[in-house]
Amino acid sequence: MTTGVNWAGLPGSGVERLPELALLDWGLELLALLPLIHIAGFYCAYRAIVYTRTAQGAIAWAVSLIVLPYVSVPLYVVFGRRKFRGYVDARRAGDLEIHHVALELAGHEEEFRSRFDQDAPGIRTAENLAKMPFTAGNEAELLVDGEAIFDSILAGIAAAESYVLVQFYIVRDDELGREFERALVARARAGVRVYFLYDEIGCYGLPRDYLESLRAAGVQANPFLTTRGPNNRFQINFRNHRKIVVVDGREAWVGGSNVGDEYMGRDPKIGPWRDTQVRIAGPAVHCVQLAFLEDWYFATGSLPKLDWTPRRAEGGQLDVLALPSGPADEQETAGLFFTAAINSARERLWIASPYFVPDDRVVGALQLAALRGVDVRILLPSKPDHVLVYLSSFSFLEELCDLGVRVYHYQPGFLHQKTMLIDDRASAVGTANLDNRSFRLNFEITAVLLGADFAREMEAMFETDFAASKEIDARELYRRSSWFQFASKASRLMAPIQ
Numbered sequence: 001m002t003t004g005v006n007w008a009g010l011p012g013s014g015v016e017r018l019p020e021l022a023l024l025d026w027g028l029e030l031l032a033l034l035p036l037i038h039i040a041g042f043y044c045a046y047r048a049i050v051y052t053r054t055a056q057g058a059i060a061w062a063v064s065l066i067v068l069p070y071v072s073v074p075l076y077v078v079f080g081r082r083k084f085r086g087y088v089d090a091r092r093a094g095d096l097e098i099h100h101v102a103l104e105l106a107g108h109e110e111e112f113r114s115r116f117d118q119d120a121p122g123i124r125t126a127e128n129l130a131k132m133p134f135t136a137g138n139e140a141e142l143l144v145d146g147e148a149i150f151d152s153i154l155a156g157i158a159a160a161e162s163y164v165l166v167q168f169y170i171v172r173d174d175e176l177g178r179e180f181e182r183a184l185v186a187r188a189r190a191g192v193r194v195y196f197l198y199d200e201i202g203c204y205g206l207p208r209d210y211l212e213s214l215r216a217a218g219v220q221a222n223p224f225l226t227t228r229g230p231n232n233r234f235q236i237n238f239r240n241h242r243k244i245v246v247v248d249g250r251e252a253w254v255g256g257s258n259v260g261d262e263y264m265g266r267d268p269k270i271g272p273w274r275d276t277q278v279r280i281a282g283p284a285v286h287c288v289q290l291a292f293l294e295d296w297y298f299a300t301g302s303l304p305k306l307d308w309t310p311r312r313a314e315g316g317q318l319d320v321l322a323l324p325s326g327p328a329d330e331q332e333t334a335g336l337f338f339t340a341a342i343n344s345a346r347e348r349l350w351i352a353s354p355y356f357v358p359d360d361r362v363v364g365a366l367q368l369a370a371l372r373g374v375d376v377r378i379l380l381p382s383k384p385d386h387v388l389v390y391l392s393s394f395s396f397l398e399e400l401c402d403l404g405v406r407v408y409h410y411q412p413g414f415l416h417q418k419t420m421l422i423d424d425r426a427s428a429v430g431t432a433n434l435d436n437r438s439f440r441l442n443f444e445i446t447a448v449l450l451g452a453d454f455a456r457e458m459e460a461m462f463e464t465d466f467a468a469s470k471e472i473d474a475r476e477l478y479r480r481s482s483w484f485q486f487a488s489k490a491s492r493l494m495a496p497i498q
Contacts (some may be wrong), residue, residue, distance in 0.1 A: 041069025044076045057436075079237040122344030122426070126448055129333050129340075130287070130323045137312030138282030138320040140449055142429075142457045146264035149257050149277040150176065156247045156279070157183045163193040163306065165246040165292045169202040169239065169431075170258035173210045175266070180259050181213060188218040195304055196221040197296055199240040202258070222299050224443075238327055241431050241442035243277075244292050249307035252280045252288040254322070254447045255429055256417050265413065271383075272413030274465070276352075278429040278447050280320060283310035287322035291445055294324075319450040325432065326443035334432045335439035337446065339365045341422060345374045350421040350462050352379040354414070356396060357435040363396060370403040379465055381416075382409035401472070408469035415465075418446075419458065426450055427458045 048061035064072040127133050143149045157164055164187055171177055188194045196214060198206070200223035214221045224240040245253040255277025257263045265272045280288065286308060297303055325333035338358075342349060342365035349369055356378065358366075370376045378400070397407050420428040430446030432438040 041065045122340045125340040134319045134321045135283040137316040138284045138318040139313040139316040141279040143277040160192045160247045162248045167197040167244040169199045169241045172260035174261040185217040194219040239442050242445045246289050252285040274415045276417035282313035282316045284320035291324040321448040323446045345422045347423050348375045350377045352417050352419045353434040354416045355433040355435040370405050376405045379408045407472040410469045421458045
């Protein structure tokens with residue numbers, strides 16, 4: 001007599017389990033995981049509320065982690081941490097060796113100490129943030145766009161006699177990248193010590209053959225290793241965004257350009273690339289060198305022997321400060337520097353940045369500058385390369401244009417420079433953008449230069465860029481479609497975690 005029951009797949013039947021029952025088991029296992037995912041979401045939301053640096057960021061994370069934990073928990077594991085672990089520990093481990101370098105530099109402080117008014121707005125603040133003083137007796141060369149930038153850098157490398165320090169966020173295996181490789185290989189084979197540090201996220205596309213070619217020639221090439229260690233394994237959100245070249249401790253280059261053909265304007269999809277670098281000679285070079293040394297020690301655990309005897313540049317009239325910043329700092333160095341610099345402006349404040357997603361303190365400082373009658377101008381690209389960041393910027397611009405801040409969109413190509421001109425004396429050229437990533441997540445470096453002659457060069461550069469740009473009318477922002485305005489406001493909600 002048959003019961004109509006199919007015993008296939010039941011325990012002890014000796015028959016293979018039905019796919020339907022296997023699928024049911026899988027569904028039950030998944031169902032059992034759901035409470036754990038929600039518990040993880042609440043735990044991560046707790047951590048976001050306690051540890052996230054901004055209220056907006058804490059709210060954005062907490063809401064998404066509680067409402068959509070299945071998506072948000074993995075994202076939080078990768079992108080949610082506020083502090084970069086390991087760098088400070090590495091710095092402390094090397095303190096006995098690195099500290100003597102700082103003491104050596106401090107020993108020359110009086111000889112090269114800047115005579116600029118130490119009570120001038122922003123000067124003391126910048127020095128306290130950098131934990132280094134402005135030094136006198138420097139010279140600087142303003143380098144505009146790829147050809148001038150890399151002609152200068154490659155000539156400096158070719159003239160190196162003792163060592164070359166190289167650090168870039170992006171290096172590509174293209175025409176410029178291979179020219180750069182040949183330059184490093186040539187110096188290494190000539191007996192010059194070459195140290196090459198790169199960000200493994202920014203250089204993820206760099207082929208192994210490129211690095212092996214460098215190492216075979218004697219170049220010491222190492223990734224910065226932001227993902228090193230069990231606590232950092234998934235933390236790809238931290239990046240070393242610095243671009244530094246130092247030759248023999250006598251010359252240094254700092255600025256926005258990475259090593260790739262697009263930075264030379266050779267990418268037809270992007271078009272002309274607008275960037276700025278500065279070449280520094282004089283005692284301030286050693287402050288740039290010290291920033292490299294700390295990064296190199298974190299990455300390798302070793303300290304190369306470098307020249308730490310400062311020299312006044314021939315005819316050097318500039319006071320210069322090198323300001324490193326990053327997520328291992330006790331304070332949010334980059335954001336505080338921008339805020340202090342904006343607050344110090346009395347007549348003019350001109351800023352160029354490819355990304356404009358500032359936090360509330362920077363927006364407030366810009367508004368106050370406009371209200372006290374400062375000529376505030378912001379130069380941005382008209383062609384976006386990050387859509388969310390581009391959309392977010394419009395919501396911030398509305399708050400500024402109404403107060404008289406003038407906004408320009410650069411027309412010929414993509415604008416990537418990170419520069420600032422304050423009144424008729426102070427300039428800044430570096431790697432930091434006006435956004436959350438540079439304020440809180442990236443390792444950056446900015447050269448702050450005090451000198452009327454250099455400021456006039458910066459003024460001429462800005463005027464040329466303004467002439468090639470379209471000024472945005474405040475009314476134009478409000479005339480955009482309701483969908484665009486909604487997209488802009490919605491993108492701004494993600495600003496704290498972009």
